[in-house]
Amino acid sequence: MELSFVKMHGLGNDFIIVDMATPPMVAAITVHARMLADRRRGIGCDQILITAEDHPADARLIILNSDGSLAEACGNGTRCVAAVMMQRLAKDQITLNSAGGRLEAWQAGHGMISVNMGHPRFDWSEIPLAHQADTKALDLGMGLPPAMAINIGNPHCVFAVDDAESIALAELGPRLETHALFPEKANIEWISVIGDNRIRMRVWERGAGITSACGSGATASAIAAYRLGLTEKAVTVVLDGGELMVNWTDAGAIMTGEVSHVFHGQITLPPVAANAGATND
Known part of the structure; x- marks a missing residue:
């Protein structure tokens, strides 16, 4: 099968x-x-994003992590998909249905694209957690400070610390992602305040590991910072790869940033069985 991408x-x-x-x-x-x-044997990526027909929305969005697992949300990926689709459809705004809910994205000017990540959820059963717990002050052991759990289409666990740069992310990330409290695993973020309404964030993404940026993680981190009294609702999040702007409004959490086209191409995939790879998303 020839696949264009x-x-x-x-x-x-x-x-x-x-x-x-x-x-x-x-x-x-x-x-x-x-x-x-796979970055050596394939094309290489953090996530694979697939659009398919899904009326009345502009498309259905399917998200696969680099380990092949399904993801409910991907903020930066949604913005990239929106750029591709808006160019193809000659639109300034599109709507996508995903496993994490309905997403709206639009041109924000100056090369920026915004996406409404929806409303965060905080109840322990909606994260989800393995049992009832205070999602604003989770005790995960390991000598770690309390964390905040947030679902913004997918589960996140945010730690506020004095210096996010000092965290041993490669060591703690995989242990926390698969912690027994997270039956569906979790994305792990570490944040620290570096200015007025400005936070530094480092991330271990569920199913992908350390990445240079994570849109849903930035959104969850900005919401956590506000709930902890560290910032206002409009926050600049500084990631390894650059900056994202997040504004938690009554209409939802709006995340804005740049997207970049790298290349396009084709790859030949081996055939698969007729019932293989079925998804219920």
């Missing part, structure tokens, strides 16, 4: 995008996701 990134958080895939294409991509995401 676009490679894009948002602040170095990079994606393979397949626009308007047929069901056989979706099945083949799902089966071969690990190979496609």
